[in-house]
Amino acid sequence: MCTRRAYSFIRVATPIAKGSDGRPRCWWGASSEEYERYHDEEWGRPVTDDRGLYERMVLEGFQSGLSWLTILRKRENFRAAFAGFEIDAVARFDDRDVARLLADAGIVRHRGKIEAAIGNAVAARSMREGGESLADLIWSYTPSGRRRAPRSLDELPALTPESTALSKDLKKRGFRFVGPTTAYATMQACGIVNDHMAGCWVRAEVEALSSPTDG
Numbered sequence: 001m002c003t004r005r006a007y008s009f010i011r012v013a014t015p016i017a018k019g020s021d022g023r024p025r026c027w028w029g030a031s032s033e034e035y036e037r038y039h040d041e042e043w044g045r046p047v048t049d050d051r052g053l054y055e056r057m058v059l060e061g062f063q064s065g066l067s068w069l070t071i072l073r074k075r076e077n078f079r080a081a082f083a084g085f086e087i088d089a090v091a092r093f094d095d096r097d098v099a100r101l102l103a104d105a106g107i108v109r110h111r112g113k114i115e116a117a118i119g120n121a122v123a124a125r126s127m128r129e130g131g132e133s134l135a136d137l138i139w140s141y142t143p144s145g146r147r148r149a150p151r152s153l154d155e156l157p158a159l160t161p162e163s164t165a166l167s168k169d170l171k172k173r174g175f176r177f178v179g180p181t182t183a184y185a186t187m188q189a190c191g192i193v194n195d196h197m198a199g200c201w202v203r204a205e206v207e208a209l210s211s212p213t214d215g
Contacts, residue, residue, distance in 0.1 A: 015152055015197045026197045034072045044206045046191035050134045053190055054124055055085035057138075058117045060185045061177035062108045070108070077106030082117065087128075090121035116176035123174035137173075141166040142192050149198035156195060159184045 017030035019040075029039025047053055059078065063071045071078075081104050083089035101107065101114045124134045141162045150156050163184035170178045178186075188195045196203035 015150070016199045023201045024199050025202065026200045029200070029202075032069060034069060038072055040202055043189055044191050044194050044196055044202065046209055047189070048135050048139070050124060050128070051085055051087060053135050053138055053186070054087055054121065055079075056189050057175075057178065057182070057186045058082070058085065058120060060182050060189065061116060061120075062110070062113050063185070064113075064177070064182060066108065074107055077104070081107050087121045087124045087134075090118055091125045093118045093121075113177055120175045120178070123170075127173060137169065138166065138186070138190070139192060141169075141187070147193070149203060150195060151198045157184065160193075163187055 015027050016024045017027040019025045019030040019036050020033070025036070025039055029035055029043075047056060059071050059075070062078070079085060081101055098111070098114055098118070102109050102111060127134055127137070143160070143162050159180035164180040166187070167178055167180045167183040170183065184193075187193050191206065191209065194203060194206050196206060
């Protein structure tokens with residue numbers, strides 16, 4: 001969400017801003033009520049289950065070219081339209097479901113992204129049937145060592161060697177709309193990397209979280 005993909009044309013005077021409660025946050029996390037809630041409660045906190053990772057990867061794919069706020073405001077509509085992002089349920093979607101989704105004004109009606117979301121559920125199901133886990137695969141690309149907390153927008157990468165390798169691995173397994181930038185945004189959202197800015201109150205809380213376990 002907070003990669004240069006989302007903010008490539010924005011320049012801010014300071015990367016930290018005070019939210020509604022006066023606490024310092026990443027600047028985008030103080031820009032609206034929806035962003036503040038997402039920033040504080042979700043972004044960067046570990047997501048370790050296949051369904052949760054599938055949901056966030058699909059939503060990051062839908063966000064490409066759009067504002068993340070658009071996706072947040074449509075999120076419950078997406079969940080209703082995509083069977084709560086239950087992988088087995090979405091993997092059974094057929095042409096009638098594609099037509100239904102294309103007619104659903106509550107979501108982003110993009111045929112390529114809709115078909116990719118369904119195809120990605122099929123790919124995730126195939127992984128599980130083959131004894132693999134989508135969560136284990138994504139978390140296996142956790143960068144080694146500690147990276148200094150970003151202090152400016154210029155220190156937030158659009159992609160990394162790990163996200164590029166993850167994207168390649170996912171595509172090899174049949175996933176689509178998972179380029180290196182989308183893969184990195186997913187890594188940020190799910191706590192695989194901690195890109196809360198230096199000085200953000202959430203950063204230390206996220207940093208203190210233990211290594212992920214199955215959940």
